[in-house]
Amino acid sequence: DIQMTQSPPSLSASLGDKVTITCQASQNINKYIAWYQQKPGKAPRQLIRYTSTLVSGTPSRFSGSGSGRDYSFSISNVESEDIASYYCLQYDNLPLTFGSGTKLEIK
């Protein structure tokens, strides 16, 4: 199985800050990584697929980058509605595997 090491586990940011979350895969995943946002009591929502492609409806302040084993997800100009947990998913190989999640809080 491909292990996805996600960091940090939690983030505290001020409104307007830029924050970055990273996921490192245990092997090359050929850019097949997606990022999800999950708010309490809600289903996860896909924000980005294939490393950097924003899904329809994803605000442009979200972005993704990376290659090989190393990937990052950023939110520029953090807004209060961004309070949530964020997860990465590799879909290069079965079994599909998730990162452990990052909880974003506002200072």
Add this chain to the structure above:
Amino acid sequence: EIQLQESGPGLVKPSQSLSLTCSVTGYTITSGYDWSWIRKFPGNKMEWMGYISYSGSTNYNPSLKSRISITRDTSKNQFFLQLNSVTTEDTATYYCARGTRFDYWGQGVMVTVSS
């Protein structure tokens, strides 16, 4: 609009089977895509459990070995999860989702395994 909705009992006794239904509207499950089950544990770890493809083939997470079965009823546009011999470690929120990129999700159903 594509919607998925999970249903099933919220409490299952240890050693029994967990059975959930995912009802899909707005898209016919035989038209394309794989249809997945995913769960989120109380500690927030997420696990892909398996999928049934639009053609009816299945693929399961090896971690669930022979305990899992995913089937479908095409006449009702539904697919199902059965997890056998459950323990308290199967307590989780269970989601159904479309594809292997999970572009659409159900709202989730919390299942507690307890006597």
